[in-house]
Amino acid sequence: MSDKIFNGLNDKQIEAVKALKGPVLVISGPGSGKTKCLTHRTANLISNSVRPENILCLTFTNKAADEMQERIGHLLGRKYPTNLRWQFINPYVPLIGTFHSVCLKILRREIEILGYGRNFNVLDGDDQTALVKRIMNDIEIDTKRYNPRIILSKISGLKTELISPDNAPKNDFYSQLVARVFSQYQHQLKKMNALDFDDLISFTVQIFKTRPDILEKYQDIWQYVLVDEYQDTSHDQYQLIKLLSQKNKNIFCIGDDAQSIYQFRRADIRNILNFQKDYPEAEIVMLEQNYRSTKNIIAAAQEVISKNKSQISKELWTENDHGHKILIKETLNERGEANFVVQNIVNLANNGKSLNDFAVLYRTHAQSRAIEEALISHGLPYHIVGGIKFYERKEIKDILAFLKFINNPADAISFERIINIPPRGLGNAVLEKVSQKNESNIVEAMAQIIDDGLAPKQTNSLKAFRNLILDLRNRAATEKLTQLIKHVIEKTKYEEYLKSLSETKLAYENLEERSENLRELLTVAKKYDAAGNPSQDEETGLAKFLAEIALLQENPVADEVAQKVTLMTMHASKGLEFPNVFIVGMEEGLFPQNRAIIDPKELEEERRLCYVAITRAKERLILTHTKYRSIYGSTESNLPSRFIGEIPAHVADYKFFDFGNDEETINYL
DNA sequence: CTGTCGTTTATTTTT
DNA sequence: TAAACGACAG
Numbered sequence: 267m268s269d270k271i272f273n274g275l276n277d278k279q280i281e282a283v284k285a286l287k288g289p290v291l292v293i294s295g296p297g298s299g300k301t302k303c304l305t306h307r308t309a310n311l312i313s314n315s316v317r318p319e320n321i322l323c324l325t326f327t328n329k330a331a332d333e334m335q336e337r338i339g340h341l342l343g344r345k346y347p348t349n350l351r352w353q354f355i356n357p358y359v360p361l362i363g364t365f366h367s368v369c370l371k372i373l374r375r376e377i378e379i380l381g382y383g384r385n386f387n388v389l390d391g392d393d394q395t396a397l398v399k400r401i402m403n404d405i406e407i408d409t410k411r412y413n414p415r416i417i418l419s420k421i422s423g424l425k426t427e428l429i430s431p432d433n434a435p436k437n438d439f440y441s442q443l444v445a446r447v448f449s450q451y452q453h454q455l456k457k458m459n460a461l462d463f464d465d466l467i468s469f470t471v472q473i474f475k476t477r478p479d480i481l482e483k484y485q486d487i488w489q490y491v492l493v494d495e496y497q498d499t500s501h502d503q504y505q506l507i508k509l510l511s512q513k514n515k516n517i518f519c520i521g522d523d524a525q526s527i528y529q530f531r532r533a534d535i536r537n538i539l540n541f542q543k544d545y546p547e548a549e550i551v552m553l554e555q556n557y558r559s560t561k562n563i564i565a566a567a568q569e570v571i572s573k574n575k576s577q578i579s580k581e582l583w584t585e586n587d588h589g590h591k592i593l594i595k596e597t598l599n600e601r602g603e604a605n606f607v608v609q610n611i612v613n614l615a616n617n618g619k620s621l622n623d624f625a626v627l628y629r630t631h632a633q634s635r636a637i638e639e640a641l642i643s644h645g646l647p648y649h650i651v652g653g654i655k656f657y658e659r660k661e662i663k664d665i666l667a668f669l670k671f672i673n674n675p676a677d678a679i680s681f682e683r684i685i686n687i688p689p690r691g692l693g694n695a696v697l698e699k700v701s702q703k704n705e706s707n708i709v710e711a712m713a714q715i716i717d718d719g720l721a722p723k724q725t726n727s728l729k730a731f732r733n734l735i736l737d738l739r740n741r742a743a744t745e746k747l748t749q750l751i752k753h754v755i756e757k758t759k760y761e762e763y764l765k766s767l768s769e770t771k772l773a774y775e776n777l778e779e780r781s782e783n784l785r786e787l788l789t790v791a792k793k794y795d796a797a798g799n800p801s802q803d804e805e806t807g808l809a810k811f812l813a814e815i816a817l818l819q820e821n822p823v824a825d826e827v828a829q830k831v832t833l834m835t836m837h838a839s840k841g842l843e844f845p846n847v848f849i850v851g852m853e854e855g856l857f858p859q860n861r862a863i864i865d866p867k868e869l870e871e872e873r874r875l876c877y878v879a880i881t882r883a884k885e886r887l888i889l890t891h892t893k894y895r896s897i898y899g900s901t902e903s904n905l906p907s908r909f910i911g912e913i914p915a916h917v918a919d920y921k922f923f924d925f926g927n928d929e930e931t932i933n934y935l
Numbered sequence: 936c937t938g939t940c941g942t943t944t945a946t947t948t949t950t
Numbered sequence: 951t952a953a954a955c956g957a958c959a960g
Binding site: 325 | 946
């Protein structure tokens with residue numbers, strides 16, 4: 267066992283893996299074997315007689331949690347029964363989960379002391395925006411003048427800083443406005459017995475702070491806490507970790523301040539920069555050896571990131587070859603850029619490279635279009651990571667809204683979504699009446715409105731809708747989840763509705779794909795068919811499904827058979843690697859973005875993003891910029907990105923646009 | 936309530 | 951450029 271744990275590790279990695287007690291911070295450069303370090307250290311704990319159930323491992327994504335689970339199991343050579351995996355205290359495996367999913371589990375047990383019911387709902391981002399909008403309309407704040415999404419983001423900012431509506435700053439008009447919406451927002455959530463993502467964390471912290479007895483219970487369960495991607499933790503997550511590890515002080519954090527690219531999402535880089543201040547006795551390990559990239563790529567990355575001021579100083583190095591020089595190419599415009607990229611892919615692919623070996627990275631999604639067009643015209647298959655997410659598709663959200671409303675008749679957000687889907691002649695008029703009723707059970711409110719009387723047409727329609735919901739609710743109590751979903755689709759005539767949508771010129775998205783998505787939803791749901799019956803305190807398959815779905819916003823992974831070029835934003839590329847990486851749009855104003863140019867803090871974040879993007883490449887790195895680019899319809903001329911200038915000249919080849927010789931001239935003339 | 940037409944606005948987004 | 955939103959007429 268111990269052989270297996272230390273085999274193939276370098277000295278620094280071994281040092282980290284052997285650091286079992288007390289606070290430990292591991293700074294892990296890109297490609298330095300971070301996951302290996304985390305998993306082997308966890309395995310080492312277990313082989314040193316720490317019980318798996320006493321270990322908690324926190325990640326940011328489900329994907330990271332799954333991967334770690336898989337690798338630890340593999341390392342320990344045990345096949346754990348997967349159905350036990352999500353059990354709260356599991357004698358076989360450490361609890362490995364996202365911050366949000368772990369807090370969800372805690373709150374399912376403890377939330378009653380905050381006056382919420384245990385079966386609370388979790389709102390997704392769209393639900394939140396919808397709620398803020400509704401509140402702003404209710405309290406008569408002009409949503410045109412004050413962007414609800416910005417208000418929501420301010421509210422979310424306050425929540426991550428653990429500030430309650432009462433304590434929200436009210437020193438100017440705008441902050442007063444935010445505070446007013448915030449207060450209503452929390453009120454409405456409570457009425458719906460719903461939590462947003464921020465609440466999952468902050469409520470847990472709140473309980474831990476006010477109830478030392480409860481906190482201690484969890485401290486005794488999780489005597490060892492591990493945190494992945496520590497540079498991305500926000501203030502509330504920081505507090506959570508701090509509280510949990512206060513008693514035993516066995517806190518192991520791993521991350522890389524140079525790869526912190528989510529400050530716009532309230533990641534607080536000070537958490538990692540100040541770790542030593544928080545824990546003066548902390549052991550610090552630096553993983554600086556890179557196993558991924560060539561020397562040239564590492565030199566470029568290192569030189570770029572060195573221009574940042576606030577960082578933990580470190581030097582990436584590698585034993586790999588120097589490899590190819592970094593190719594920096596100027597083209598006439600974005601079409602030329604796209605053709606250049608695709609032409610290079612074609613050439614390399616003809617030399618036997620798999621299309622899976624290529625990634626094209628860009629700063630904004632809008633840039634994908636030109637690349638896609640070029641790929642299509644060359645007949646190369648591709649897939650885009652990110653973009654429209656599965657659970658954000660209209661048809662999925664519609665069906666989920668039905669399920670949520672069936673599950674929780676107080677869910678006003680879902681009710682609002684489905685009341686007229688498919689169109690049944692109900693809308694604002696009914697919504698108004700419902701909110702006047704001040705009755706949190708909306709099925710009840712509907713009955714009252716029917717009694718009060720409406721226009722005959724509407725009354726009938728509302729009756730039919732209410733009966734539909736009642737019928738579905740009855741079914742929910744007895745049927746398996748997939749059966750229930752099939753009934754929702756059937757009884758609402760949802761497929762017919764989709765068909766009618768696809769006939770109007772607006773809905774150019776094809777019907778086939780949407781039906782396919784519904785089938786995919788059924789596939790996901792199938793896993794919950796076996797889950798508990800609605801007896802006792804066991805959750806129903808439906809409730810379990812809804813709770814987990816809310817925390818699972820990624821696309822269900824399709825089994826990739828065909829080879830494809832990968833397109834994605836630089837943000838989405840974090841954690842991935844490809845033999846050949848193209849970074850397009852290396853221009854001032856685009857990357858770094860205009861707004862980052864005037865703000866040193868934001869510029870540093872852009873530079874870290876550049877560092878992340880560069881270090882995705884294993885063998886070949888190609889950067890492109892254009893003389894002219896059309897942005898929002900007008901053509902602009904940008905200077906090459908300063909980041910290009912920061913790459914040492916001796917590791918790069920520069921190719922300038924050659925009018926008359928470059929292929930794009932032909933397109934241009 | 937529904938569809939159409941003009942107006943507005945424009946990152947990144949693990950949960 | 952284009953998608954998304956809100957105002958207004960049917």
